[in-house]
Amino acid sequence: MGRKKGLAGIPVCSCCNEPAVVYQRNSRRSLCGTHFTSDVEGRVFLAMEKNQMIRAGDRIAVALSGGKDSTALLLLLSRHLPKWEDVSLVAITVDEGIRGYRDETIRAAERVAAHAGVEHSIISFRDLFSDNLDTLLEGREEQACTVCGILRNKALTQGAKNSGSTKIATGHNLDDEAQSVLMNVLRGDLPRLVRNSALETSGCFLPRIKPLAEISEKEVASYLFVNGMFLDLPECPYTRYALRADVRSMLSGLEHRNPGTMLRLVESKKKIEKYLGGAPVSAPLRRCRQCDDPCSGNLCQVCMLRQSLGR
Amino acid sequence: MRVIDQGPASVETILSSLGINPLEVIVVRNGTLIPESTVVFADDEVRVIRISHGG
Numbered sequence: 290m291g292r293k294k295g296l297a298g299i300p301v302c303s304c305c306n307e308p309a310v311v312y313q314r315n316s317r318r319s320l321c322g323t324h325f326t327s328d329v330e331g332r333v334f335l336a337m338e339k340n341q342m343i344r345a346g347d348r349i350a351v352a353l354s355g356g357k358d359s360t361a362l363l364l365l366l367s368r369h370l371p372k373w374e375d376v377s378l379v380a381i382t383v384d385e386g387i388r389g390y391r392d393e394t395i396r397a398a399e400r401v402a403a404h405a406g407v408e409h410s411i412i413s414f415r416d417l418f419s420d421n422l423d424t425l426l427e428g429r430e431e432q433a434c435t436v437c438g439i440l441r442n443k444a445l446t447q448g449a450k451n452s453g454s455t456k457i458a459t460g461h462n463l464d465d466e467a468q469s470v471l472m473n474v475l476r477g478d479l480p481r482l483v484r485n486s487a488l489e490t491s492g493c494f495l496p497r498i499k500p501l502a503e504i505s506e507k508e509v510a511s512y513l514f515v516n517g518m519f520l521d522l523p524e525c526p527y528t529r530y531a532l533r534a535d536v537r538s539m540l541s542g543l544e545h546r547n548p549g550t551m552l553r554l555v556e557s558k559k560k561i562e563k564y565l566g567g568a569p570v571s572a573p574l575r576r577c578r579q580c581d582d583p584c585s586g587n588l589c590q591v592c593m594l595r596q597s598l599g600r
Numbered sequence: 601m602r603v604i605d606q607g608p609a610s611v612e613t614i615l616s617s618l619g620i621n622p623l624e625v626i627v628v629r630n631g632t633l634i635p636e637s638t639v640v641f642a643d644d645e646v647r648v649i650r651i652s653h654g655g
Contacts, residue, residue, distance in 0.1 A: 298608070298639030312635040319635055357652070510626050510651045514633050519626075524652040537653060541623050 311511050314548045322515040329512045333365060333500050334372075342498040343456075345374045350449035350495075351458045353380040353409070355398030358460030360518055361509045362501055366458065367405035380405075381448035381457075383441050384413040386421020390523050397520055404518075412448040414440060418600065425598055426527075433527035436598075439590045443582075449495055461499040464506040467551035468536045470558045475532070483562050494583065505551070611646065612636040618648075625650050 300309045302321035309319035313328075320328060337343060351366060353359045363380055370378060380402045384391055395411065402409035415421050418440060425440075426433055449457050461469075473482035501509060513519040528534055543550045576582070577589035584590065604614065611627050611634060622636045628647040629640065640646055 298641070300635055300637050308632075309635050310633040312637055319637075322633075505623075506651055506653075507623050507626065510649075511633060514626060514628070521649055522652060528653060534653075541621055545621050545623050 310515055311508070315552075326512065326515055329504055329508060330365060330369070332503055334369065336503050337498075337500050340498075342458075342500060343373050343376055345376065347373075347456055348377045348379065348452070348454045349456050349458050349498075350445075350452055350454035351378055351380045351407070352445055352460065353382050353398045353402060354460075355382065355394035355396070355401065356460075356522060357513055357519070358462055358465075358501060358506075358509055360397070360401045360460075360520075361513050362458060362460040363401055363405050363407060364513075364516065364518060366500070367407055378405075378407045379452045379454060380407050380409040381445060381452065382409065382411045383444045383448065384411055384415075385437055385441060385444075386414050386423055387525060387527070388423055390525055394522055397522060401518070408452075410448060410452060412444050412451070414444065417444055417447060418595070420600070425600075430527065431530045434531040434533065436594060437527065439594050443591045446495060454495065457495050457497045459497060459499055460501055460509075462501045462504050462506050462509050463551050463555065464537070464540070466499070466502050467540055467554040468533055470554045471536050471540060472532055475536070482558060483565055502555075606642065608639050608641050610636065611638050611640060614640070614646075615648070620648065 300312065300319040301307065302309050302324055303318040304324045305321060307321035307323070310322050311325050312319045343349065349366065351359065351363050353363055363378070366378055370376065380398070382395060382398045384395060398411075399409065413421075414425070418425070422433075422437055422440070426436060429436070445457060470482065473479075504512075510519065540551060540554075573585075574583050575585065575587070577584045577592055578587050579592040580589060582589045582591070588596070604617075606614065606617075612622060615622050615625070615627075615636065625648050627634055627636065627638075628649065629638070629644055634640075
C-alpha cells in the first residue's frame with residue numbers, strides 16, 4: 290500500500306499531515322509523535338478499563354527496574370493518575386546485585402520516579418537473602434533466570450507489602466506475553482500457561498496487572514523516544530543463558546514475516562483459559578512448612594531454592 | 601559507525617540488506633524517530649538503536 294511522503298522522504302501522519310515517527314502495521318497508519326502517544330495511551334487505558342485493572346482505593350506498586358518497559362509504565366500511569374479516584378502509586382525497584390548492569394538501571398529508576406513525582410523504594414537481594422545474585426549464581430550461571438525470577442518475585446511482593454500496596458503493576462508488553470505463552474507450551478507447563486495473576490481470588494497473593502500487555506516492545510521503545518525518556522541502557526548479562534532469548538528472536542522473525550503472530554499467540558492462551566472454564570490444573574494451595582507463604586507443595590519455591598543453594 | 605555507499609533507499613531496504621529485523625530496532629535521523637518507509641539519502645546520518653530486552 291502506498292504511503293504519502295512529505296519533505297525529506299518522511300511519510301506524513303495519517304491524522305494531521307505532520308511528519309510521521311512510526312508506521313503501525315496492524316492499523317496501516319503512519320502517526321506523528323502526538324498522535325502516536327495519544328494512540329498508545331488510549332489503547333492502554335482501554336485495556337485497563339476493559340479488564341478492570343484499577344479500582345477506587347487501590348495503591349499500585351509499580352515494578353520499576355529502570356528499563357524501558359517499567360519506565361513507560363510509570364510515566365503513563367503517573368500522567369493519568371488523576372483519572373482514578375483515590376488511587377496512589379509507589380515504585381518498587383529490586384536490586385538483585387548484578388555487576389555492570391543494575392547500578393546504571395537503578396540510577397535510571399531513581400531519575401524516572403523523581404520525574405514522575407512518585408514515591409520510590411529499593412529492596413535488595415542482599416537485604417532479603419543475605420547475598421547478591423552474582424554470588425548466588427557462582428558456578429550455576431545457566432540457571433540465572435530461574436533463580437532470579439523466583440527471588441525477584443519474592444522481593445517484589447515483599448516491597449509491595451511493605452508499602453501497603455493492593456496490586457502490583459508490571460511492564461510486560463505484547464512481545465513478553467507472547468514469548469511466555471510459547472515458552473510455557475515448549476515446556477509443557479499447562480498450569481503456568483493458563484495462570485492469570487490478575488484474577489487472584491485466594492487472598493494469598495497480591496493481584497498483578499499488566500497495562501502494557503497489548504503494546505509491542507517496539508511501540509514501548511518508540512513511545513519513550515517520542516516523549517524524551519528513551520535511554521539506551523545495558524541488557525542483563527545473564528540474558529544469554531535464557532530460553533526466552535531464543536524464543537524472542539524466533540518470534541520476532543515470525544512476527545516480521547507474519548504480522549499478528551504475537552497477538553494470535555496471546556489470544557490462543559485466552560481461548561484455552563476460556564475452554565478450561567476455571568477447571569483446576571494445578572495442586573490446591575497450601576502453606577510452606579518453613580516460611581508459611583502460599584505454595585502448592587510442602588515448601589515454597591523460595592525455600593526450595595534456598596535449600597538447593599545451601600543458604 | 602558504518603558508512604554505506606547507497607543512493608536514496610528506504611530504511612526498510614537498508615535494514616534488510618544489513619540483516620536487521622526492523623521490529624528489533626528503532627531508527628533515528630538527526631535526533632528524530634523515523635518510520636521504516638522513510639527514504640534516506642547518501643549524506644544522511646542514520647542511527648539504528650537495538651531495543652534492549654527487559655525492564
